[in-house]
Amino acid sequence: MKTISALKARSKLGTILNEVSQDGEHYIIERLSRPLVAVLPINEYQSLFKQSVSKKNKEELLQALSTFRKKYGKQLSGRKGTTNFLHEMRANRTKFLTKLLK
Numbered sequence: 001m002k003t004i005s006a007l008k009a010r011s012k013l014g015t016i017l018n019e020v021s022q023d024g025e026h027y028i029i030e031r032l033s034r035p036l037v038a039v040l041p042i043n044e045y046q047s048l049f050k051q052s053v054s055k056k057n058k059e060e061l062l063q064a065l066s067t068f069r070k071k072y073g074k075q076l077s078g079r080k081g082t083t084n085f086l087h088e089m090r091a092n093r094t095k096f097l098t099k100l101l102k
Helices: 006-009 013-022 042-052 055-076 083-099
Strands: 001-006 027-031 034-039
Touching: 006 013, 006 027, 013 027, 027 055
Parallel strands: 001 027
Antiparallel strands: 027 034
């Protein structure tokens, strides 16, 4: 596994892509000496993703989201429905930004 700064990664992106895709190399890209992202071959990513998100996990997550929405949806949206709530939020944001620009 290689570690590289974000600045160097930008200038050597082609080389990094070749090493990862052809040689199976792994890269950690850092910003301000802190790990930011990992670059790994697509087949390894797909394998990891399939392991972490199984069909059962997806169904459990959807069920939990559905339960949450039924329990708290109207409460969080002021009993107006999610779509109306979003429209109201956007309108308020527009009013606020208009006042700032005046």
